[in-house]
Amino acid sequence: MSTALSLAMLVSLALIGGAFYLWRRPGYRRQAVLMLVAAAVALFNVAIWTLPDGEGRSPVGQLATGQ
Known part of the structure; x- marks a missing residue:
């Protein structure tokens, strides 16, 4: 799950940078x-x-602890 959240953050930063360029x-x-x-x-x-x-x-956090 942390990989997906990290990728979402990187993609959002790339989208913001691309938006400023465009x-x-x-x-x-x-x-x-x-x-x-x-x-x-x-x-x-x-x-x-x-x-x-x-x-x-x-x-x-609940996913990590299994609750």
Whole structure:
């Protein structure tokens, strides 16, 4: 699971970098915005899996302990 989360973080960073590159090119603004949206979705998914709840348990932590 940690490999998938690491890949999601790397992909989101690559999408953000590509979006900034495309933003400067004329005619590619829509693709740049879509890349930013895709990066936001990936980052949100990583946050859902890693951030703990009110009791201090995260979903990825529960997978590691087998609960």
